Amino acid sequence: MMAKIVVALGGNAILSNDASANAQKEAVQGTVKALIKFIENGDQLIITHGNGPQVGNLLLQQQAADSEKNPAMPLDTCGAMTQGSIGYWFQNAMQEQLAKKQIDRSVVSIVTQTIVDENDQAFEKPTKPIGPFYKESELEQMTQLHPDWTLVEDAGRGYRRVVPSPQPLEIKEYPAIKQIVDAGIIPIVSGGGGIPVIRKGNQLIGTEAVIDKDFSAAKIAELINADQLIILTSVGGVFYNYGKADQEEIFDVTAEEIQGHIDAKEFAAGSMMPKVKAAVQFVQKTGNPAVIGALEDVQDIISGTKGTTIHQ
Ligand SMILES: Nc1ncnc2c1ncn2[C@@H]1O[C@H](COP(=O)(O)OP(=O)(O)O)[C@@H](O)[C@H]1O
């Protein structure tokens, strides 16, 4: 039976040290070579991806070139632009792999808007890291240059700007996405968590935020009643006491048990916490399992020997 699998990929898996288009395309090509295994298995794949590094970099480029004749694009539009660029890289790489494997399947990227609540507390407290990492020695200069920024330590790699990250309430394009999935087409959806929009009557107004793609992935996976949600990132699984001498990788855990560790705030905000929360949310809504693991371990994740599985 064809399983419906939602795979979420972190922006950091696409952009590591080299932010050039060629390097990111190459990273995406490597990722797609791994993802094609799901298609070869006969599964229906739904791909979603992050954009944290890319959207922050793009915003900086926009602001650096800002002028009256050529004004900088706001964050929501930068989010849409990264959906387009990253979606294009994935679509292009997937088409190449499908052709190589002589698999007759179509793939399409969908500009996706995610409806958020304008009163979401997240607008008061930015948590989503975007753009490049800065060294501690650069902090004073960055604060002088950008007095409106909030900078926080991120994933032990340095400091990053954080922006509001409201919860996804609704995926506007879901009815179209469902038809595309039912038709057996591989969709690339909700890139960067989807463009954050606020509903005002018949209008959807873009807002300055970046939605966590892990939560949007869980939402899409729940809506299409996916058999599995797989969150691929730069680490082999979820650890208790991460980064400490007694860190311990979790192989298999119930949603109830890991919820206790979420409540105790044991996972890092802005990196592992949203993944674990999104996985639990999906498991509780559907009763189906979620896996968090490393991109390079896809084959072992498919066979169930690597990654952290969260289940009922
Ligand atoms: N408890 C934990 N277990 C595993 N990784 C963790 C944990 N806490 C923080 N991390 C960090 O979270 C990172 C993954 O989050 P992030 O970089 O935001 O991912 P992505 O960009 O792929 O969505 C890992 O590389 C790791 O450094």
Ligand SMILES: NC(=O)OP(=O)(O)O
């Ligand atoms: N939008 C988002 O969640 O991006 P990252 O996965 O790159 O942080």
